[in-house]
Amino acid sequence: MEDKKHFNLLKGDIMYEDDGIYHLLLKINHKNFAIGFAYLKEAGLHPGQMPLITSLYKKEGVTQKEIADKLGIKPSTINVMIRRLEKKEFVIRKQDPEDQRRSLVYLTVHGRQIYEKISGAAVDIKDQVMNTFTEDEKEELFRLLTKFYEGLEKLVDLEMGTCKCKE
Numbered sequence: 001m002e003d004k005k006h007f008n009l010l011k012g013d014i015m016y017e018d019d020g021i022y023h024l025l026l027k028i029n030h031k032n033f034a035i036g037f038a039y040l041k042e043a044g045l046h047p048g049q050m051p052l053i054t055s056l057y058k059k060e061g062v063t064q065k066e067i068a069d070k071l072g073i074k075p076s077t078i079n080v081m082i083r084r085l086e087k088k089e090f091v092i093r094k095q096d097p098e099d100q101r102r103s104l105v106y107l108t109v110h111g112r113q114i115y116e117k118i119s120g121a122a123v124d125i126k127d128q129v130m131n132t133f134t135e136d137e138k139e140e141l142f143r144l145l146t147k148f149y150e151g152l153e154k155l156v157d158l159e160m161g162t163c164k165c166k167e
Contacts, residue, residue: 039121043114044088050118052081053090053107057115061104063096090114 008106022082040047051071056062064082067114068075082105085091096102107115130138 035125036122039118043118044117045090045114049081049085049090052078052085053111053115054119056091056105056107057112060106063102063104067105085111 022160034148064078070076092108093103
């Protein structure tokens with residue numbers, strides 16, 4: 001089996017094979033998502049809510065419009081997310097003391113604790129995985145993944161939603 005993988009590597013047909021690079025990247029992404037999902041589920045969060053909590057952890061006392069702009073999500077969707085997070089006591093809205101027409105969004109103590117628990121767990125998992133590599137291997141992995149990403153970046157403009165893949 002090991003010879004087959006090596007043979008595929010040499011022939012260059014490893015991109016979409018069951019043991020190929022894309023397949024491996026998908027498996028890594030899936031495993032990473034599953035681990036993160038388990039932590040979020042335990043905390044009573046949906047994966048789509050974590051970016052909002054992270055954003056508030058970094059900067060509180062912001063309007064829903066500011067959150068929507070920062071996350072690239074429609075304000076109506078942000079409103080629903082905030083209502084759900086308020087029900088679970090992760091966030092709270094308070095009137096803006098400078099403009100009574102606006103409300104500002106803050107994390108509660110519970111919301112901060114959940115963010116710190118989940119982000120701490122993510123760091124622990126990353127450390128456990130990365131500790132299986134030598135420093136040289138970490139540098140080489142970073143270099144190769146960066147090169148892979150840069151190759152994709154030349155082909156895809158995410159902001160414009162375009163791909164030069166077929167050119």
